Structure formats: structure tokens, C-alpha cells
Amino acid sequence: MPECLALPASKRAALIDSSRLMQIAAGAPLPDGVDVACLLSGRLAVLKPMPDGRGHIVGLPGAGAVLGWTAGAGNGAATNGYDITALEPCELALLDRGLFCDLLQTLPDLEQRLIAQVLDEAEAARDWLRLLAQPKVTDRLAGFLMMLGRELMPGDGVLHIPFRRADLASYLGTRKETLSRAFHQLEAEGAIRILDPAAVQILQPALLEDMAGLDAEDPPAPI
Amino acid sequence: MPECLALPASKRAALIDSSRLMQIAAGAPLPDGVDVACLLSGRLAVLKPMPDGRGHIVGLPGAGAVLGWTAGAGNGAATNGYDITALEPCELALLDRGLFCDLLQTLPDLEQRLIAQVLDEAEAARDWLRLLAQPKVTDRLAGFLMMLGRELMPGDGVLHIPFRRADLASYLGTRKETLSRAFHQLEAEGAIRILDPAAVQILQPALLEDMAGLDAEDPPAPI
DNA sequence: CGCGTATTTGAATGAAATCAAAGGAAGTGG
DNA sequence: CCACTTCCTTTGATTTCATTCAAATACGCG
Numbered sequence: 405m406p407e408c409l410a411l412p413a414s415k416r417a418a419l420i421d422s423s424r425l426m427q428i429a430a431g432a433p434l435p436d437g438v439d440v441a442c443l444l445s446g447r448l449a450v451l452k453p454m455p456d457g458r459g460h461i462v463g464l465p466g467a468g469a470v471l472g473w474t475a476g477a478g479n480g481a482a483t484n485g486y487d488i489t490a491l492e493p494c495e496l497a498l499l500d501r502g503l504f505c506d507l508l509q510t511l512p513d514l515e516q517r518l519i520a521q522v523l524d525e526a527e528a529a530r531d532w533l534r535l536l537a538q539p540k541v542t543d544r545l546a547g548f549l550m551m552l553g554r555e556l557m558p559g560d561g562v563l564h565i566p567f568r569r570a571d572l573a574s575y576l577g578t579r580k581e582t583l584s585r586a587f588h589q590l591e592a593e594g595a596i597r598i599l600d601p602a603a604v605q606i607l608q609p610a611l612l613e614d615m616a617g618l619d620a621e622d623p624p625a626p627i
Numbered sequence: 628m629p630e631c632l633a634l635p636a637s638k639r640a641a642l643i644d645s646s647r648l649m650q651i652a653a654g655a656p657l658p659d660g661v662d663v664a665c666l667l668s669g670r671l672a673v674l675k676p677m678p679d680g681r682g683h684i685v686g687l688p689g690a691g692a693v694l695g696w697t698a699g700a701g702n703g704a705a706t707n708g709y710d711i712t713a714l715e716p717c718e719l720a721l722l723d724r725g726l727f728c729d730l731l732q733t734l735p736d737l738e739q740r741l742i743a744q745v746l747d748e749a750e751a752a753r754d755w756l757r758l759l760a761q762p763k764v765t766d767r768l769a770g771f772l773m774m775l776g777r778e779l780m781p782g783d784g785v786l787h788i789p790f791r792r793a794d795l796a797s798y799l800g801t802r803k804e805t806l807s808r809a810f811h812q813l814e815a816e817g818a819i820r821i822l823d824p825a826a827v828q829i830l831q832p833a834l835l836e837d838m839a840g841l842d843a844e845d846p847p848a849p850i
Numbered sequence: 851c852g853c854g855t856a857t858t859t860g861a862a863t864g865a866a867a868t869c870a871a872a873g874g875a876a877g878t879g880g
Numbered sequence: 881c882c883a884c885t886t887c888c889t890t891t892g893a894t895t896t897c898a899t900t901c902a903a904a905t906a907c908g909c910g
Contacts, residue, residue: 452753454840460760462753474746509735522745523697529752530675530685536759537683537800539899541866569889577760577800582866584890601875601889617677762867764898792857805898807858824857824906 415507422500427493430566434488440472440501446494447555449566451487459487461567461575462532463525466555470518473504491566534617541578542586547616548576549596553606561606562599569601638730645723650716653789657711663695663724669717670778672789674710682710684790684798685755686748689778693741696727714789757840764801765809770839771799772819776829784829785822792824 426441428434434448447466451459465471472484508515535547553563565572573583587604590596595612597605606612649664651657657671670689674682688694695707731738758770776786788795796806810827813819818835820828829835 452757454757460753460757462756474742512732515738519697519742519745522742522749526745526749526752529749529756530683532756533685533752533759534675534677534683536756537798539800539802539865575760577762579762579867580889581868581891585866588890762897802899803857804859804900808898811858 415511419499419503419507420497422503424498426496426498428490428496430490430492432490434471434483434490434496438472438483438496438498440470440499440504442497442499443467443469443471444495444497446490446492448494449489449491451489453485453487458571458574462486463528464491464552464555465525469521472501473508473518474522536577538616540615541576541582542589543615544576544578545583545586545590546595546612548572549590549604549606550609550612550616553609557606563604563606565602565604638734642722642726642730643720645726647721649719649721651713651719653713653715655713657694657706657713661695661706661719661721663693663722663727665720665722666690666692666694667718667720669713669715671717672712672714674712676708676710685709686751687714687775687778688748692744695724696731696741697745759800761839763838764799764805765812766838767799767801768806768809768813769818769835771795772813772827772829773832773835773839776832780829786827786829788825788827 425444426435426438428446443465445467447464448469449461450463450465452462453459471488474484508518531551535544535551538544538547549563552565557563567575569580569583573580576583578586587596587598590612591598593611595606595608595615597607599605648667649658649661651669666688668690670687671692672684673686673688675685676682694711697707731741754774758767758774761767761770772786775788780786790798792803792806796803799806801809810819810821813835814821816834818829818831818838820830822828
């Protein structure tokens with residue numbers, strides 16, 4: 405049970421009574437009309453809509469995330485201007501906004517945790533920034549695989565990539581052809597093994613980490 | 628006076644009594660030891676420290692921003708793990724953490740505004756993401772100038788660029804030589820005029836906007 | 851003026867985008 | 881079960897763009 409629902413028993417019971425459970429299949433979008441919701445399991449992708457119709461990935465919230473609590477009642481709903489889709493089969497608890505807001509008033513602790521969650525999201529967005537500032541496509545892909553795997557990987561190192569090539573290319577600031585070559589270059593270097601277009605096995609995480617972040621640029625300053 | 632300090636008169640007087648005014652010169656870093664502070668005027672740059680010693684720009688807070696209120700008392704201080712420097716001469720009000728936290732407890736409205744501020748920062752970080760996902764350096768630079776100019780530009784269209792070329796190149800995921808060429812290419816296209824290395828005049832904002840965001844990629848879907 | 855720093859420019863190499871086309875896996879309908 | 885379509889991925893060839901290495905110019909300062 406997600407941390408954000410670690411509430412006093414009586415409050416919690418009331419909230420749970422008022423909630424409905426919702427399942428979302430992998431790849432399916434968050435239905436319209438969802439107001440306040442807590443993600444119980446699975447992982448979502450938050451995409452910022454772009455003029456060209458596609459979206460740009462800006463976050464990958466996991467279990468425990470609370471959606472929609474910051475939006476004004478009714479109008480914004482959980483998506484609040486973003487496209488949200490499930491990367492894996494997800495379970496959501498749909499909550500009553502009134503009850504939830506009451507809880508926020510009476511439980512400063514809960515609000516603290518939700519603020520911390522927002523700060524974490526901002527922090528994650530900044531990690532994405534660092535990733536996208538890598539000049540080389542292969543390095544950006546390495547960083548992406550690390551970020552995706554950090555919380556989304558089973559023990560055997562097999563990582564499922566829940567995006568099509570063209571979309572992933574768009575997120576990483578490149579084109580699908582170049583991305584395909586980057587995958588195969590990582591494989592040639594022994595960092596990963598391509599099982600199928602949507603799954604890779606991470607063989608050398610350390611190698612990926614190296615590529616992802618820490619290239620000294622203009623290191624001089626020699627004294 | 629920033630919105631965040633629009634408080635009931637009595638509370639406000641107490642807070643102001645306890646505050647110290649601090650000036651930061653353009654280019655100077657936020658001194659250590661700053662705990663909770665409100666930016667009264669000017670603009671800061673928030674840089675995420677990187678392994679190579681440089682930082683990566685993650686935000687450009689302006690007047691009204693409150694620093695350090697999310698960190699645990701004492702340890703984190705306002706910077707909270709980031710490098711913060713002044714882009715322009717800045718005025719800060721250094722606040723007493725105890726008083727400020729008391730205010731947070733008693734004024735839910737204030738806390739709401741601060742949360743909104745955090746959400747705005749996250750939103751801004753996502754705009755940076757969109758910007759950095761442009762494959763071409765010239766397009767990224769165009770987007771950067773737009774973002775910088777959105778809040779930081781006087782009426783005459785002359786935009787001061789508060790970064791050195793090498794740093795800006797690092798933020799935009801390229802190298803200083805390429806960045807220099809990108810500037811001159813924008814000038815050749817008539818979008819900007821380079822006054823000196825640290826100042827440009829925006830001649831055609833619309834042209835910059837076009838380059839920055841809205842390139843359809845793989846637009847087909849014909850029928 | 852000479853020196854160090856920052857920006858710019860140039861030429862050659864390397865990487866990515868683009869254009870074009872070839873596999874490959876699912877789905878449909880015979 | 882097999883053509884046949886469709887969508888996606890991969891490969892190949894070419895052009896464009898970015899990086900790298902090297903050097904020139906501009907600026908501030910003692």
C-alpha cells in the first residue's frame with residue numbers, strides 16, 4: 405500500500421470506502437473524468453502535448469503517486485493538461501476530492517508528503533534535462549535506459565521498453581533511424597543485448613552510467 | 628512587493644521585522660548559510676551540480692520566488708543541493724525559518740501559493756525538456772532565447788545573455804564553437820542581431836518560435 | 851604594452867539527419 | 881495455411897550538421 409495512504413485508521417477507512425478501483429491496461433490512456441487518484445501499482449508516463457500532436461515525455465510516476473490533487477476542483481482533473489498513459493497494467497484508486505481535501509486540511513503530515521512528491525517530480529524532470537544535454541545520441545540512450553531501469557527492472561536485467569522507436573526518438577531528440585543505430589551500437593559495445601525491439605537486457609550498467617553522465621567537457625583549468 | 632508576501636498586516640510586520648535585506652551582485656553566487664529567503668527583485672539561475680564540476684541550468688526563478696522553505700531546517704539551506712547564482716543584481720529578504728513555518732501553519736493560503744510556485748518550476752523544467760529535445764543546435768538556441776526573453780526582456784527587444792558561451796553550450800547540449808556558429812546563423816537568417824557576445828536584439832520572435840518548437844516529425848498519417 | 855581569458859573562424863574528421871528501400875512481425879481475408 | 885496488407889524496425893547511401901583540433905581575433909587588466 406503506497407505510503408501516501410498511510411493514514412490514521414479511521415480516516416483511511418472513510419477514504420477507502422469512498423474510492424473506486426480502476427484498472428488500466430498497458431498502453432491505454434488515463435480515461436477522462438478522473439479527478440483525484442492514487443496509483444497503487446504499475447507505472448504511468450506523463451507526456452506533455454506538443455503542437456505536432458505527439459507528446460513529450462516529462463515523467464514516469466510509479467506506485468504511490470497521487471494525481472490531480474493540485475488542480476482546481478473539477479476543471480483540470482488528474483491529467484491537468486498532460487497526456488497520461490499506462491506503461492504497464494496499472495491499478496488506480498479513484499478518490500473523492502472533498503474527502504481528500506478534508507484530509508489535507510487535518511493532516512499536515514500528508515500534505516508534507518505530497519509536497520515532497522512534487523519536489524521529487526521536479527527533481528526527476530531535472531534529471532531528464534541532464535540526460536538530454538548529452539551531445540551524443542548513444543549517451544542519451546544510455547541515460548534513458550538507466551532512468552527507465554532504475555525503478556522498472558526485474559532482477560534478471562531484462563528491461564521492457566514501453567515506447568515505439570519513433571516516439572522514443574522524439575523524446576531523446578533524435579530520429580528513429582539514428583536511435584536504431586544507437587541501440588545496436590550499445591549492443592556492439594557489450595553494454596546491452598537486444599532481445600526484441602521492445603526489450604533489452606542490461607549487461608553492463610556501469611558502462612551505461614559512464615556514458616550517461618560524466619563526460620568532462622573542456623576539462624582544462626590546468627593551473 | 629512579491630505576491631508571496633501579501634500577508635495580513637500584523638503577520639507581515641512581524642516577518643519583515645525579523646528579515647534582513649541582502650544584495651547580490653550580478654554573477655555572484657548565493658552565499659552559504661542562507662536559510663529561507665524571498666527574492667524581491669532580479670533573477671537567479673538554479674544550476675544542478677554535475678560530476679564534471681560544472682552545473683546544468685534547471686531553472687530561472689524571478690521576483691517572488693521563495694527559497695529554502697521545503698528543505699529541512701538547517702541542513703539543506705536555501706540552495707538545497709543546487710548552485711544558485713544571480714543573473715542580475717538581486718535583492719533578497721532573508722527570513723526567519725521559525726516565523727515562516729509558523730505562518731505556513733496558520734495561513735493555508737500562503738502554502739497554496741508556494742505549492743503553486745513549485746508546480747510552476749516543475750512546469751518550467753518540462754519546457755526546458757521540450758527545448759532540449761530539438762535535434763538541431765540552432766533550434767535549441769532559438770528556444771532558449773525565447774525562454775530567456777519571456778520574462779527577462781526590456782521593451783526594446785535587447786536581451787542580455789547572462790552566461791558565457793562555454794556554459795551556455797553545456798546547457799544546450801553542444802560545444803562553444805557550434806554555439807557561436809548557431810548565434811551567427813540566427814543573425815544571418817535575420818532572427819536576431821548580435822550586439823556583443825552577451826547581448827542580442829530579438830528581431831523576429833515569431834521566427835524563433837517556429838524553430839523552437841513546432842517541427843512536425845514524421846507527419847504522414849495521410850489516408 | 852604584454853598577458854590571460856573569451857569568442858570567433860577555419861579546416862578536417864566524425865556523427866547525425868535525410869532519403870530510399872529492404873526485412874519482419876501481426877492481422878485480415880481468402 | 882497461405883498470400884497480402886500494414887505497421888514498425890532495420891540497413892544502406894548520401895548529404896547535412898556537429899565536433900574536434902588549431903589558430904586568429906577581440907577584450908579587459910596590471
